[in-house]
Amino acid sequence: MTTTRGLRIALQLQPQHAEYARIRETVARAEELGVDVLFTWDHFFPLDGDPAGRHFECWTMLAAWAEATSRMELGPLVSCTGYRNPDLLADMARTVDHVSGGRVILGLGSGWYDRDFTEYGYELTTPAERLDDLTRALPRIEARLAALNPPPVRRMPVLIGGGGERRTLRLVARHADIWHSFGDPDTLRQKADVLRRHCAAVGRDPAEIEISGSVGGGPSPAGEPDDLGPKLRDLGVTLFTLGVDGPDYDLTLLRRWLAWRDAQ
Template identity: 70%
Template sequence: MTDRPVRIGLQLQPQHADYRKIRATAAEAEALGVDVIFNWDHFFPLWGDPDGLHFECWTMLAALAESTSRVELGPLVSCNGYRNPELLADMARTVDHISEGRLILGIGSGWCERDFVEYGYGFEPDGARLAEFARSLPRIEERLAHLNPPPTRKIPVLIGGSGEKKTLRLVARHADIWHGFHDPDTLAHKLNVLRDHCAALGRDPREIEISNGVFGHPSHVGPPDELGPRLRALGVSLFTVGIDGPHYDLTPLKDWISWRDSQNG
């Protein structure tokens, strides 16, 4: 169990919808009381028409930083392979200022071969992409420390992924938030691995907020009153609902926000 309050995130998937619909949905979600709005860092839809409408991650985050006023914002997650680490740090610092301190820097090693290939990035094997990710994280931290003006706050770093030997070790070393898409039994195992990595590094695992997808993936759908308490008992405090375009039905988000309010009192 965690002492952190329950928070609800929305992954507003930027596919199959025009930008005005995306912006309006972000505004509606903020009015409903969501805590975090994420998008994702892909160049093409992940399902439905593979060549359907789609928009880029970071330019959208900058725009949403202007069109919202309260929610935290971030990519779930930014692909390390698409941008120089120093540039990514500068982009994050800039959106941090535009949003007046509401950015979460979600980042991972990337996995979608089509994104890499069609945009001219080499698609290396998993191990090579993870090794490059490991080299990039200290460079991002170093650049953030030297930017002028500096970030408005210590930008929270969210790492996505659940590989037990490498990714979770990077979470233990660098992350403020860890995000996964797991059922409760799998999550319990992954958290034990993460705690072992934290122990090896001398870090208190309670410093890392646990985020988990709860809607928007075929294996992670369940009613809040059933799934929420099971994940909460494991230490999850950020519950993220994924919503697909073009119509963005926010009914599941409303259900999770209602459950959050019942838990936080």
């Protein structure tokens, strides 16, 4: 996928095991360092380490980040459509968009962590059924965003994460402005080819969809910028997304990615 977009660095700040004061300090430091996009995740419990460890909710924290920052785009990577009524989720995103002055990226997904569903009282359905819910939610979210008064500050970019070739990438082709991908360059090449076919089927130019690639942290493949960066860039990735975990939030690798971005 060819693109004329500039390269951007995103940080997914994972809100587990940390005091909120440390999270707030890391948010400020990320903006000072020049991060382009700040993400969190939409879970209710830590994904690793102490299962009873500290943790904070996605959207209330995003509202606080919207007030505490002035330049970075921000959003969930990704918000599960099974946790909130889709119309309510659209309204929440619109509200945070206004708090931020028009900087929200609306990341959406179907959810996967069983504990989030069971302990918060949501029905634990199958992965296919959760994709059904996401498929139904996307038009509702789009319609609610169009009906709200006031509307979002800008046309809010929608991000969809995942690589399911039959269904998820078809949703990306129909609805997304950004596709968040996982896996190594060979996997990304295969998935991007599938996405191009889905775009052709719905009459959409795949160049309209920005590609976000995971470059370290959590379940994503880690790699030094000079090794992984050019490979992903040549495959069309322009948003390089790095995860960082609490409680200490070591930003050493983030600094290397920012320096690599600036050298291009």
